[in-house]
Amino acid sequence: MYNNANELKLLCREQGKRISDVAIEIEAMENEITVEEVRAKFEKFIDIMNVACHKTLNKAIPSISGLTSGDAKKLNDYIEKKQNLCSDHALKGVAFALSCFEVNTSMGRIVAAPTAGSCGIVPACIFVVADKINANKDAVIDAFATASAVGSIIEKNATLSGAEGGCQAECGSASAMAAAAVVEMRGGTIDQSFHAASMTLKNVMGQVCDPIAGLVEVPCAKRNAIGVVNALLCVDLALAGIKSFVPFDEVVAAMYEVGKSLPCELRETGLGGLAGTPTGIAIRKKIFGK
Numbered sequence: 001m002y003n004n005a006n007e008l009k010l011l012c013r014e015q016g017k018r019i020s021d022v023a024i025e026i027e028a029m030e031n032e033i034t035v036e037e038v039r040a041k042f043e044k045f046i047d048i049m050n051v052a053c054h055k056t057l058n059k060a061i062p063s064i065s066g067l068t069s070g071d072a073k074k075l076n077d078y079i080e081k082k083q084n085l086c087s088d089h090a091l092k093g094v095a096f097a098l099s100c101f102e103v104n105t106s107m108g109r110i111v112a113a114p115t116a117g118s119c120g121i122v123p124a125c126i127f128v129v130a131d132k133i134n135a136n137k138d139a140v141i142d143a144f145a146t147a148s149a150v151g152s153i154i155e156k157n158a159t160l161s162g163a164e165g166g167c168q169a170e171c172g173s174a175s176a177m178a179a180a181a182v183v184e185m186r187g188g189t190i191d192q193s194f195h196a197a198s199m200t201l202k203n204v205m206g207q208v209c210d211p212i213a214g215l216v217e218v219p220c221a222k223r224n225a226i227g228v229v230n231a232l233l234c235v236d237l238a239l240a241g242i243k244s245f246v247p248f249d250e251v252v253a254a255m256y257e258v259g260k261s262l263p264c265e266l267r268e269t270g271l272g273g274l275a276g277t278p279t280g281i282a283i284r285k286k287i288f289g290k
C-alpha cells in the first residue's frame with residue numbers, strides 16, 4: 001500500500017518493480033481478484049477509450065449544446081496537409097483528445113480518466129505514443145495502470161475535482177497521470193516519471209475552472225488539447241534528464257492549497273473567468289434564457 005509518491009517509489013525500489021506492476025498488484029489485492037482479472041478490466045476500459053479517441057477524427061458529431069463539435073476532424077484534416085508546426089505525433093494526440101472529448105459532449109461512451117471533463121488527455125497521450133513505438137496491448141495496459149497510480153496519489157492527498165481545486169486539479173492531474181505513464185512506456189525511470197508528472201502539474205498551477213454556461217464544453221475541450229501537449233513536453237524534458245526542483249508530493253500539496261484559495265466563481269460555478277465574460281454570459285443566455 002502507498003499513500004504518496006515517496007511511499008510508492010520506496011515500494012517499487014524494495015520490490016524491484018515498475019509503478020505499473022505495483023499498481024496492478026495492489027488493485028488485485030484490494031478487490032480480491034487476480035492480476036489477470038485486473039488486466040482484463042483495464043482492457044475493457046481501454047477499448048472504450050480507443051473508440052472514443054478515433055470516433056470523430058473523420059466525421060463530426062453534434063454536441064448536445066452545439067458548443068463543441070467538429071474540431072477533432074478539423075485538426076485531423078489539417079495534419080494531413082503537412083503544414084503543421086508542432087510534431088505530427090503531438091498534434092495527432094491532440095486530435096485523439098478532442099475526439100474523445102467530443103464523444104463525451106455528445107453523450108457518447110467515455111471513461112472518466114480521471115474525470116469526464118479531462119477524459120481525453122490520458123488516453124490520447126498513451127495511444128499516440130503506443131502508435132509511435134508500436135507498443136503491444138500489455139504495454140498499453142501497464143501505461144494506464146501507472147496513470148491510475150498517479151491519479152490515486154493526487155486524489156488521496158488533494159483533489160481531482162474542478163469544483164474543489166480548479167482545472168489544475170482536473171486537466172492538470174490528467175496531464176500528470178499521462179506524463180508519468182508515458183515516461184514508463186518509453187523506458188524511463190520511476191524518478192523520471194515523477195519529475196514529468198511534477199513539471200506537468202506545475203505548468204498549470206492556478207488554472208481556474210470556468211466553463212461557459214456551466215457546461216463542461218468551453219474552454220474544456222481546448223484544456224484537453226493543451227493538456228496533451230503539456231504532458232508530452234514534460235515527458236521529453238524528463239527523458240532529457242531535466243528534473244523538477246519540487247518533488248511530486250509537495251507539488252500536489254501546493255496544487256491543493258492553490259485550489260482551495262480560488263474563489264468559488266472560479267471553481268466550476270460557471271460565474272467567473274471565461275464564463276463571466278460578455279461572450280460567456282451571452283452564450284449562457286442563449287442556451288438557458290435569462
Ligand code: SF4
Nearest residue numbers: 117162167170209220
Ligand atoms: S474548465 Fe472546469 S469543467 Fe472544464 S475541464 Fe477544466 S475543470 Fe473540468
